[in-house]
Amino acid sequence: MKTKILLVDDEPDLEALFQQHFRRRIQANQYEFIYAHDGMQALAIIREQPDIDVVLSDINMPGMDGLTLLAKLLEVNPVARTVMVTAYDDMSNIRTAMNRGAFDFVCKPIDFGDLAITIEKTAEYVRQLRESMELRAIDEMKMRFFANITHEFRTPLSLIVAPVDKLLTANDLPTPYLHSLSIVRQNAQHMLQLINQLLDIAKLEAGAMTIVNKPGDLGGFVSQIVEVFRPSAEIKNIDLTYRADLLSSNYLFDADKWEKILYNLLSNAVKFTETGCVAINLTEIPDSLPAVGSAQSEALIRLTVRDTGIGIAADKRERIFNRFYQVDSARTRAYEGTGIGLALVKELTERLGGTITVESPPAGEIDTSGTCFNLILPVQVLVAPVDRSLVAPKRIILTPVPDSVVVPSPPQSDETPLILVVEDNHQLREFIIAELTPTYRVRSAANGEEGWDLVQQELPDVVISDVMMQEMDGYDLTKQIKSHPETDHIAVILLTAKSEHDDVIAGLRYGADDYIIKPFNLDEVHLRLSNLINRQQKLRDQYSRQLTQPDDSSLLDTVQNPFLRQVYTLIERHLDQSALTVEWMAEELSISRKTLYRKVHTLTHLAPNELIRQYRLRKAAQLLRAGHNASETAYMVGFETPSHFTSVFKEFYKKTPSEFALK
Structure with missing residues (x-):
């Protein structure tokens, strides 16, 4: 990379001297020198050529001297750095130059070896400065785009929320529609919450977030927000408690920022806790009291949010407050998140002048799981009473969704395909079930462990599974299904928000038959399901033709199917034995009778005993064509009497064994 250097000096001989000493670097296109004989000329050149990196300037020059040039230089080019070239006895001017922003100085007579080192050091600094400024400019551009695009999201969201709110107030709305619209409303609110968090991050980045303190009842304000989360906690049987121990009920605080901090901490606590409790404590640290005659004084409030959830690993705790960082472990991967919430909590806390720390497990509970966030936040204590209605949470944070209405499905036979839906989001799970129930038999599970248990019990035709779930994720569930002979025939569709090419490949590598990206189109889900079921039916038809149309x-x-090959091999080895029972076959295959029945029926639409019978008859047809008579054939394929064999053979092939042999 070429370094562009401006030499400012009124000595005419210096130009030739610099050309001589730096000839090789100039020829190698490493240095480019430009010359000016006074400060005015140098300033004009710098204005015309903003890519100048280093200025080498004398101090004492006619017209504009080096010190005056130095003072104006940073206004014209804030990136270029100046090295002063001056006499030994000019220490006063050198000190002035350094105070005005000179990067370094070189004394006359010039030691060109020393000067070369100084130029390189200065040029490297300028290169790093340019890169830093470019990165900062890119970052600022990204943040502006971030802020602009999130603002743009608010308009279409408003056009979703407002019409839905209007429909929800209609008196004649059927209950099933009320449930569906409530789900739309709640998830639109969730999107709006994420957008607001992104906007807050942009404001904090730009330094545009101001503190707006208002008088209010802090304890009551926090209580209102806690109560918003009580329905969510009750659904999970979590004990949600709140205790306030404040020395006053009148405080001056920024309600908007307190609400955002509490929302994120409580949302995480409830989300990451499967059983146990979430406890919120609000206490005033009694270090300060209002001075006599004073209307207010500062106090410190300790806010703790403690849960009995999955906890945070020691090596992850420092990073959880970084923007967009998410703890990635087997226990946390199932929980959806953006990595914004805790970063926003920390930055808002610090913006309020407070501190936040995290303990996991909570202090004094070494043998337990869980997390405790401790915040110390300054507020103003008011002596005069305040209207408690002045400060309240601005937004309805969560919208309760009415219980879903189970719509009776049409009568379905055991021949109707059975679909297992494995999805940890209960609203999405219910929605998919409601959509599939009119066409299929449907079972459901909330995580991979439950799903695997149901797969073994029910042997569904198709499993539709999310990828990111607790207990067992969709990849592991797929691996389990495809690695067991009893279940490897079951088709798996992964339904997930993980849309990267590598994620799709990972799912297919585990054996998934198809992959659908969220948000999904219902017609696509139906079509892919239908295609898989039709493919399964074609395989059944093929297996049936192989049995009924012998060659x-x-x-x-x-x-092709490994399990059927295992069954056929077992029958072939014991073909001449009349007592081939389902119980015996199940024992030989090391599976239960129930599993054997479901597996064979799923693959062939035949019961195991009927499969044995048809296999005997197909083999009998081959033996008859090979020249064996009916009596020989009967005993070779396990019939106890030729007469019984003839009767069964005629019933199946519509010909006696003798007639069939003559074909």
Whole structure:
């Protein structure tokens, strides 16, 4: 990279001297020198050429001297750095130059070796400064885009929320529609909350977030926000408690920022706690009391939010307050998040002049899980009473969703395909179930562990599974299904928000049959389900044709399914035994009778005993064509009497064994 250097000196011989000493670097295009003989000329050149990196300037020059040039230089080019070139006895001017922003100085007579080192050091500093400014400019541009695009999101969201609110107030709205619209309203609110967090981050980044303190009842204000989360806690059987121990009920505080801090901390506490409790404590540190005759004084409030959730690993605690950082572990991967909330909490806390720390597990509870966030926040204590209605949470943070209405599904037979929906978001799970129920038999599970249990019990035709779930994620569930002979025939559709190419490949590598990205189109879900079920039906038809339309090939050579090949091999080895029972076969295959029935029925639409019978008859047809008579064939395929064999054979093929052999 070429360094552009401006030499400002009234000595005419210096130009030739610099050309001589730096000839190689000039020829190698490493240095480019530009010359000026006074400060005025130098200033004009700097204005015309903003890419100048280093200025080498004498101090004593006619017209505009070096010190005056130095004072004006930073206004014209804030990036270029100046090295003063002056005499030994000029220490007073050198001191003045350094105070005015000179980067370094070189004394005359010039030691060009020393000067070369100084130029390199200065140029490297300028390069780093330019890179830093470019990165800062890019960052500012990104933040402006961030703020602009999030503002743009608010308009379409408003056009979702407002019409939905209007519909929800209609008296004649059917209950199923009320439930669906409430889900729309709640999730639109959640999107709006995320957008507001992004806007807050942008404001903090720009230094545009101001403190707006208002008088109010702090304890009552916090209580209102806690109560908003009580329905969510009750759904999970979490004991939500709140205790306030304040020396006053009258405080001056920024309600908007307190609300945002509490919302994020309580939201995380409830989300990451599956059982136990969430406790919120608000106490005043009794270090200061109002002075006599004073209307207010500063006090410190300690806010603690303690839960019995999954906790935070020791090596992750320092980073949880970083923007967009998410703890990635087997226990946390299932919980959705953006990595914004705790970063916003910390920055808002510090903006209020407070501090935040985290303990996991909470202090004094070494043998337990959970997390405790401790905040110390300054407020103003008011002596005069205040109207408690002045400060209240600005937004309805959570909208309760009415219980879903179970719409009776049409009568369905055991032949109707069975779909298992595995999704940890209960609203989405209910929505998918309601959509599929009119067409399919549907079972559901809230996580991978429950899903795997149901897969083994029910042997569904298709599993639709989310990827990010607690207990067992969708990848592991798929791996379990595809690695067991009893379940490897079951089709798996991964339904997920993970849309990167690598995520899709990972799902397919585990054996998933299809992948649908959220947000999804219902027609696409139905179509992909239908395609998989049709494919399964074509395989059943193929297996059925292989049994009912015998040829000279062996089923062991043509069947594709490993489980069926195992079943056919077992029958083939014991074909001449009449007592081939379902119980015996299940024992030989090391599976239960129930699992054997479901597996065989799923693959062939036949009961196991019927599969054994048809396999015997197919083999009998091959033996008859090979020249064996009916009696020989009967005993070779496990019939106890030729007469019984003839009766069964005729019923199935509509011909006697003798007639069939003559074909």
